[in-house]
Amino acid sequence: MTGTSHLTRADIEEFGRELDKIREEVLADLGERDARYIRGVISAQRTLELGGRALLLASWLPPAWAAGTAALATAKILENMEIGHNVLHGQWDWMRDPKIHSTTWEWDIVCPASLWKHSHNFVHHTWTNVLGKDRDIGYSVMRITPEQQWHPIYLAQPFYNALLALFFEYGIAIYDLELERVPSGDKSLTDALAQLRVVAGKARRQIIKDYIAFPLLAGPAFLPALLGNLTANLARNVWAHTIIFCGHFPDGAEVFTEDRLQGETRGEWYLRQLLGSCNIDGGPLFHIMSGNLSHQIEHHLFPDLPSNRYAEIAPRVRALCDRFGLPYTSDSLTRQVGSVWKRVLRLALPGPRQRPPAATPPARRLHAVA
């Protein structure tokens, strides 16, 4: 572990208590303003989707095609990122609204919510960045940290990462089936097949909706409408892939070994979440479009706090990191994307055996708050 050796056990627990305090304060303050926020986002998203789909009915006109596709892509991004991801995290369960609840929500991608909740909420958020435990490190197909052993297959990873970006929703669905656990007997074939059937059923409905039903409604504009739906889905996939890869894979994000989990305290858990996550700088609209995963650090510290609160608590988390001399990794989207792709390209090749020492992270990534 780097950059934290100056902290005593007591320091780390104090750090944890301070974060607990922020969490308690937000929980106690949740109310009408938050409920209005999520309902507003949902209404806006559904209106935008209806508008986009209506425009695509007339998509033989190029401006209608462009506007409709843009609206639909935006709606799909909102639906997945700011609404779906966060609702499925249980961020809005406190409202007790069965229509906006993690146990009832289903989202507009191929991967069924139930599968994703297990692999993401439980596996990834509990074992964040722990090698051998967090399957999200490279999504089991990529070498994203030098600690992962090199294999010739990784030579192709720049290519299949690009492919993954385009078809991200299918990638996630297959990934969440955890098929690699079947040969070892860790997961039964019956379970895997049953889940596969669920995925296939959902994929069928998604495909019929976007590529058959709505294009048919467009009548003579069948083909442009189909292309509009395809473009919107691909755009959403690439955007989601980009934002998500910036969460844990840029330089500055640390990985951990399993021994660290032994007797891990609350404070140490918080510390691991902080060191393993990276933020992206941007304005309010960017934060919404990223599902507030641009506040990946705050999200990992408090996965079930409503996303509209992350921007509000970010300065306090930063100040806390500053007080304890801890890195708070945040940078622009272009820099973070560049950093991720540099890694994907570099680590396609063997080595380096050890990461360069990162005891003092580069100054430009440290935004200390006075």
Added chain:
Amino acid sequence: MITSAWPWVLGSLAGAGRWLSTPLSPEDYLGLLDPLWPAGELRGRVEGLRPETADAVTLVIRPGRGWRAHRPGQWARIGVEIQGRRHWRTYSLSSPPQRPDGCITITVKAIPGGLVSHHLARRTPPGTVVRLAGPEGEFVIPEPPPPRLLFLTAGSGITPVMAMLSSLLAGDIPTGRGTAKASPAGAPAVHAGRPPGHRRGEPPDVVLVHSAPTPGEVIFGERLRRLAARSPYLRLHERHTRSAGRLGPADLAGLCPDWTQRSVWACGPAGMLDELAAEWTGPVDRLHVERFAEPFRPVAPASGTAGGRVRFTTTGREADADGATPLLTVGEEAGVLMPSGCRMGICHSCVGRLRSGRVRDLRTGLIHGEAGDLIQTCVSAAAGPVELEF
């Protein structure tokens, strides 16, 4: 032929709508236009408010699609949002089912410390959309109604009886003795017993004994007095307890000598209802009571009554519970979507199946429960580790 094709057309449209709106439902989009549309989650809109007393208000609610007409005396569950959180309570429907405007009413008395009652009575402007469920309840008048009835009510216990009275006196509850609704001109005033000259189709003979602290605190006071003045079939006795004291069984015999020969519907504080049941000498099936507005007082846990780990098996959520917190609250705090209603062990809206473990009834302190039992989560606490199907 055209009419017989409609169901098919509508069915096909609904089917197509589901394909187009997957993974949501068409209602999720239609709700953007009209919040009353979604029938999957029944809603109502508050259309008007009518103050009844200083602390009681009648809310006129237009139910959305999917509401089925209630029987007078039944209650509904109302879900409101307070500070962003959904809260459910049960309220008697105070309107007869056939209101000309198609609305229903509930009459809410703001009780001290009552979060939901205060919100409904004081901070619910017209236009507010509420969630609805129901109607339910067995506190109803059979069809045809018995010829002689006694309503015994106190406080907001008048609300279900108001709906019954309105229906009875309007002749909306079929009497099975004809269809005439108008009362004969110059009919003699009602005395105890069947009115002289009772004819087919006439409303039954009704005595209403209602208690409230003062005349000004009688909910529906004006309307009741008007009804009694106009209708030869209704005799109203108001008991103003601040000046006249509480009504005892002896008073009742004085006011309505044949009360044990009547069919009785009673609604009010638990003490009054218990007393009534104790004094009742008539057939059991003629005494109908509805209990509400009296939050239960939890019995202090006996020493050594620890709670336990509670697992909600459907959602997989878990929480630690002490032996005094209702499982309903434990579930709500763990983020489980728990159905709820009266929160005092009356309406059974909150029941869930016990998978394993035992629970303590907070009203009696009794420990009970076997795997497969349906338990009321609002009045049950964990007695050791518990698994519930939620």
